[in-house]
Each structure stands twice: as structure tokens, then as C-alpha cells.
Amino acid sequence: MGYGLLAAAIAAEVAGTTAMKYSQGFTRLWPSLITVAGYLLAFSLLAQTLRTMAMGTAYAIWAGTGTAAVAVxxxxxxxxSGSPVKAAGIVLVIAGVVVLNLGGAH
Incomplete structure (x- = not known):
């Protein structure tokens, strides 16, 4: 259940960040509201995730996966723009998330 909540928290954070781009500095109402709702939902779900997962691991997975997803x-x-260096950075972030999971995410 912890991973499901964490995946939902990541999706909400990515949606909020994507909507932020469209809010044009919070000057457009609907994208601004989606941004706020996305982040509220993301933090709420992350808080629930922390009931069953280690804080450092859950936060690292949330932040790393969200960062990689938003970059893509x-x-x-x-x-x-994309570049080989940017792609390598995304791969390294994903590799870090995998290593954390292999190291015991519970």
C-alpha cells in the first residue's frame, strides 16, 4: 500500500508542477488552482506514505522520480532542450531510486 500511495503522491506532484508552467506565474486561475490542489494532494499522500515507509527513502523516491518525470x-x-548530459542526469536519478529500493525501502 505504501508504494501505491507514493506513486499517487508523485503523480499529484508532477501534475501540480506541470500546471504551474501553464499558470504563467499564477496569473491564470485554473492552472493555478490545479497547481495548489496537486501539491496539497501530493503532500497529503506523502504524509500517509510515511506511516509505512522510512522517511528518507520515501522522500528520496518522491523527489527523485518527480524530478525525472518533470524533466522528461x-x-x-x-x-x-535535451542533451546527452541531461539524459545522463535523468538516468542517474532513476538509478539512485533503484539503488534505494534495493537497499531496503521498508
């Missing part, structure tokens, strides 16, 4: 979304859908 930016490159694929928002016209952000």
Missing part, C-alpha cells in the same frame, strides 16, 4: 515531460511536451 519538459523535453517531450514543452519544447525544452
Amino acid at each position: 515531460i519538459g523535453m517531450l511536451f514543452m519544447g525544452e
Whole structure:
């Protein structure tokens, strides 16, 4: 159950961050509201996740996976530049999440 809540927290954070791009500095109402709702949901779900998972591991997975996902979304859908160095960074973030899980995420 902890991983399911964590996945939902990551999805909410990624949605909130993506909506933030469209809020144009919080000058557009609906994207701004989606940003706030996404982050409120993300932190609420992360808090529930911490009831069953170690704090350091859960937060590292949440932050790392969210960061990698937002970087990929930016490159694929928002016209952000990609480079071999950026791709290597994303791979390293994902590798770090895998290593944390192999090291015992419970």
C-alpha cells in the first residue's frame, strides 16, 4: 500500500508542477488552482506514505522520480532542450531510486 500511495503522491506532484508552467506565474486561475490542489494532494499522500515507509527513502523516491518525470515531460511536451548530459542526469536519478529500493525501502 505504501508504494501505491507514493506513486499517487508523485503523480499529484508532477501534475501540480506541470500546471504551474501553464499558470504563467499564477496569473491564470485554473492552472493555478490545479497547481495548489496537486501539491496539497501530493503532500497529503506523502504524509500517509510515511506511516509505512522510512522517511528518507520515501522522500528520496518522491523527489527523485518527480524530478525525472518533470524533466522528461519538459523535453517531450514543452519544447525544452535535451542533451546527452541531461539524459545522463535523468538516468542517474532513476538509478539512485533503484539503488534505494534495493537497499531496503521498508
